[in-house]
Amino acid sequence: MNYPDWILGFPGGMLIALIAIVHVTVSHFAIGGGAFLVVTEKRAYGKNDTAALAYVRRHSKFFALLTVVFGAVTGVGIWFTIGLVTPEATSALIHSFVWAWAIEWVFFFVEITSAIIYATSWDRLDRKSHMLVGWIYFVAAWMSLAVINGIITFMLTPGKWLQTHNIWDGLFNPTYWPSLFARTALCVLLAGVFGLVTIGKKDGEARERLVRWSGMWMLAGSILLPAFIYWYFLKLPKFSKTYISERMIYVTHALNSGYACAALIGAVTLVFALWKPRWMRVPVVVLLVVASLGLMGSGEYVREFSRKPWVVNGYMYANDIALAEVPVLQQDGVAAKANFLLTTDTKSMEYGENLFTLECGSCHAVDGYRSMRQRVKGWDAAFATQMVAHLPMTKGPMPEFAGNEADREALGKYLASLNPPVDYGTITDANRVAVGAQVFAVHCGNCHTVNGNFRPLRDAFTNSTPDQVEGLLPMLDTMSTNMPHFDAPADQAQALAVYISTEANKSLPNPPASNQPGPPPGVK
Amino acid sequence: MTINVQVPSMDPMPLPGPVWLMTGLLLLVFTLHVLAMNAALGGGMWTLWNYVRGKKPEHPNSRRLAEELAKMLPIFLAYTITLGVAALLFVQVLYGRFLYSSSILIGGYWIMVIPLVMLAYYGYYYVSYTAVRGKSRTGLVAALSVLCLLAIGFIFSNNMTLMLRPEVWLKMYRAHPNGFNLNLHDWELWPRYLHMMIGAVAVASALLAHLGMLKLKKDPEYGAWLVRRAAAVFAITTGIQFLDGLWLLLAVPRDVAMVFLRDPVAGTVFGLALMAVIAAVMLMVLGSMAEQPNSLVYAGVAMVVVTVFLMTGMRHLLRQAYLAPYLDPGAVVVKPQTSAIVIFFVLFVGGLATVAVMLWKLAKYRKMQGAAGAGEMTI
Numbered sequence A: 001m002n003y004p005d006w007i008l009g010f011p012g013g014m015l016i017a018l019i020a021i022v023h024v025t026v027s028h029f030a031i032g033g034g035a036f037l038v039v040t041e042k043r044a045y046g047k048n049d050t051a052a053l054a055y056v057r058r059h060s061k062f063f064a065l066l067t068v069v070f071g072a073v074t075g076v077g078i079w080f081t082i083g084l085v086t087p088e089a090t091s092a093l094i095h096s097f098v099w100a101w102a103i104e105w106v107f108f109f110v111e112i113t114s115a116i117i118y119a120t121s122w123d124r125l126d127r128k129s130h131m132l133v134g135w136i137y138f139v140a141a142w143m144s145l146a147v148i149n150g151i152i153t154f155m156l157t158p159g160k161w162l163q164t165h166n167i168w169d170g171l172f173n174p175t176y177w178p179s180l181f182a183r184t185a186l187c188v189l190l191a192g193v194f195g196l197v198t199i200g201k202k203d204g205e206a207r208e209r210l211v212r213w214s215g216m217w218m219l220a221g222s223i224l225l226p227a228f229i230y231w232y233f234l235k236l237p238k239f240s241k242t243y244i245s246e247r248m249i250y251v252t253h254a255l256n257s258g259y260a261c262a263a264l265i266g267a268v269t270l271v272f273a274l275w276k277p278r279w280m281r282v283p284v285v286v287l288l289v290v291a292s293l294g295l296m297g298s299g300e301y302v303r304e305f306s307r308k309p310w311v312v313n314g315y316m317y318a319n320d321i322a323l324a325e326v327p328v329l330q331q332d333g334v335a336a337k338a339n340f341l342l343t344t345d346t347k348s349m350e351y352g353e354n355l356f357t358l359e360c361g362s363c364h365a366v367d368g369y370r371s372m373r374q375r376v377k378g379w380d381a382a383f384a385t386q387m388v389a390h391l392p393m394t395k396g397p398m399p400e401f402a403g404n405e406a407d408r409e410a411l412g413k414y415l416a417s418l419n420p421p422v423d424y425g426t427i428t429d430a431n432r433v434a435v436g437a438q439v440f441a442v443h444c445g446n447c448h449t450v451n452g453n454f455r456p457l458r459d460a461f462t463n464s465t466p467d468q469v470e471g472l473l474p475m476l477d478t479m480s481t482n483m484p485h486f487d488a489p490a491d492q493a494q495a496l497a498v499y500i501s502t503e504a505n506k507s508l509p510n511p512p513a514s515n516q517p518g519p520p521p522g523v524k
Numbered sequence B: 001m002t003i004n005v006q007v008p009s010m011d012p013m014p015l016p017g018p019v020w021l022m023t024g025l026l027l028l029v030f031t032l033h034v035l036a037m038n039a040a041l042g043g044g045m046w047t048l049w050n051y052v053r054g055k056k057p058e059h060p061n062s063r064r065l066a067e068e069l070a071k072m073l074p075i076f077l078a079y080t081i082t083l084g085v086a087a088l089l090f091v092q093v094l095y096g097r098f099l100y101s102s103s104i105l106i107g108g109y110w111i112m113v114i115p116l117v118m119l120a121y122y123g124y125y126y127v128s129y130t131a132v133r134g135k136s137r138t139g140l141v142a143a144l145s146v147l148c149l150l151a152i153g154f155i156f157s158n159n160m161t162l163m164l165r166p167e168v169w170l171k172m173y174r175a176h177p178n179g180f181n182l183n184l185h186d187w188e189l190w191p192r193y194l195h196m197m198i199g200a201v202a203v204a205s206a207l208l209a210h211l212g213m214l215k216l217k218k219d220p221e222y223g224a225w226l227v228r229r230a231a232a233v234f235a236i237t238t239g240i241q242f243l244d245g246l247w248l249l250l251a252v253p254r255d256v257a258m259v260f261l262r263d264p265v266a267g268t269v270f271g272l273a274l275m276a277v278i279a280a281v282m283l284m285v286l287g288s289m290a291e292q293p294n295s296l297v298y299a300g301v302a303m304v305v306v307t308v309f310l311m312t313g314m315r316h317l318l319r320q321a322y323l324a325p326y327l328d329p330g331a332v333v334v335k336p337q338t339s340a341i342v343i344f345f346v347l348f349v350g351g352l353a354t355v356a357v358m359l360w361k362l363a364k365y366r367k368m369q370g371a372a373g374a375g376e377m378t379i
Helices: A012-047 A050-085 A087-120 A127-156 A167-171 A176-195 A205-234 A238-247 A249-275 A282-305 A325-332 A349-360 A381-388 A405-416 A432-443 A466-479 A490-505 B019-054 B060-105 B113-130 B138-162 B166-175 B189-215 B220-251 B264-289 B296-326 B338-369
Strands: A310-312
Touching: A012 A050, A012 A087, A012 A127, A012 A176, A012 A205, A012 A282, A050 A087, A050 A176, A050 A205, A050 B060, A050 B113, A087 A127, A087 A167, A087 A310, A087 B060, A087 B338, A127 A167, A127 A176, A127 A310, A127 B338, A167 B338, A176 A205, A176 A249, A176 A282, A205 A249, A238 A249, A249 A282, A349 A405, A381 A405, A432 A490, A466 A490, B019 B060, B019 B113, B019 B138, B019 B189, B019 B296, B060 B113, B060 B138, B060 B166, B060 B189, B060 B220, B060 B296, B113 B138, B138 B166, B138 B189, B189 B220, B189 B264, B189 B296, B220 B264, B220 B296, B264 B296
Parallel strands: none
Antiparallel strands: none
């Protein structure tokens, strides 16, 4: 709560994601492509292949223009945006890893210099020295990945660092190696994909040979990648694994699109690059580049999502509030601690809205992206105030709310104001179960299903009559401090009870395993 | 100064290296960054002017200069960015709580730096390809690139002045929490921005005088022409810079500016910087006005580099003076990551050596070929 909160109207993370996806794609190409250039050059000399030599010269210019300009500037763009969107986290990272970044910078400096020299010195260096420059480029580029990979993986799996705060513990963390290998495989894959971009249109035996050559790189990347990704998944923290394996439909979608893109790339490689290189025309190359962006995009999405609700696992939440700050804020309240509030009048609606942007806005927009309005339908102020205290128990991987009673009330009031109050109408025997389902969605559905696989209530209520269920409702918050107090007009309570009892007692072909979600997202 | 202003508290994590070391590195890389930026921006203006002028057949020297310079512009910009990243690293670790705050306040503009750099950069590449062939749009693109860089400079000046003014932050934030603020009400902004931009032309001119000296042997007419022009522009812009510097000093709040009188170190740096500028102008003028430009010009260029370094130091001292009410050196906890620092320096030397080897190979080959200017340095 130190810094002003850049209020964009949509989560700032989207801005980071946008820049990151293109940057990551280009920068992986920048590494694999470096090796691709020199190896291709060497082969061309060895076989006295003038067509290949002309190609690799052309490719080196495209390569330099894309990586030295676009790659480098978007990299700076990530710096700019993370400082704007999560200054607290950026500060923590820079305090822990400034020397790692300084080391990376040395490689970056060598990388830029050698890239420029390589692309411009085809006629100004003997072959051996020219290839030496190319190798220098590749080694520097890969080393900068090796450093930055430590910082990126650190954020998800800080490992021993949480106790020691030692830079090497942070860098060489549990996912360091699998991630480094997976990224290296990606570099190889992308070297092949982008290798096709400059292949030219002129048909002929030489072109086919070059397409096949690019295809070999794509094939090698596609074979290595799944194995390393699997290894990486094995090392993920438990809570991340649950997102991937079951809970979060978005992650499932992202994973599936990732697999689809990878499969597409693999298939195109086999058919258009290796089997019938003549068919590798511009539209196919475009498709490959788009599929690569898709692959990188879904990979980055899954990687980022698996870290929720953290930006640095076990140290700082995604809304830029340090874990250590949470108790302080819960004690003293946000108004007493935050430096840049739009208002400090804790009774005002504006304050509630401000709390929303501060604590929820990094992952939710009011409308649109992960819409808040949609997610608090039916919440009245009292219920919302309670729910705010229980967010980590819902399906969403969310941080604890960092604020005191007054803050919860202010935020609750604001959340309730997003939708008109629900009107269930008169409840009759005919619509009772249907209304009950709606009441369930509002009051229980964020944390339970009846027969589904998220904290199902079936076991608790099989053989319960509606009256028994209804009798239990007012005691929920005494049963578990993780539940809000249930407070609704009697007819709604009755409808809810009928609904639960009906659902819990209907026969199912395969009843849910009594599957309780693990503990709320934590370090392990 | 009101001390009653909220600024972000220090990061709970200790500083990973001694303050003097990180400050030293910051000053070093920032000076280099400024030199590269000056070459990129001032060089761009020189290119543009000479490109337009060189279109007339009676100015073959201008034409030639524009062509030669155009090829260097992308490289200057590449190093501006690379060195800027290094400066950004150390300024964040030392002054992050001020810099992040002001960046967010002007976030809407700050983020525009990225697309603007990209435009300027690709524009420079376009110019470097087409300057010789003389495409009809070359001049326009060069002008656009220069404009982008001028805009970036303006955004940077806003941020660098705003980060020193915590007392205006809250009001500004409440006015536009979406980051569309500028520090326009700060009187220091204008002279400071001008100082950087005029300085860019002056320093670029000094570097061109150097280039002219290098050309002198093979092509006395062109070399002398370049040295004289560059030295003249350098002297004139430095004169204007002098006046602007006065304006800047007056625009700085008095109690802050007093640091140059009260603090012996600051006073010394100030005095040295003044002497360095005067020496640079005199050497440059004397060296270029001679019958045949002589090595005094080189000494002048060296003095310019020294001046930029000293000016960077003054800028740093001014920043310290501004922020003094908010800084508490005693409270800074330092826990040096010694092993990482050592590795950094070893690799740094290794990196420089690697670059040296590559440049040496280039020089060796060129000598072997004996071909003058064979294969220009352009992508």
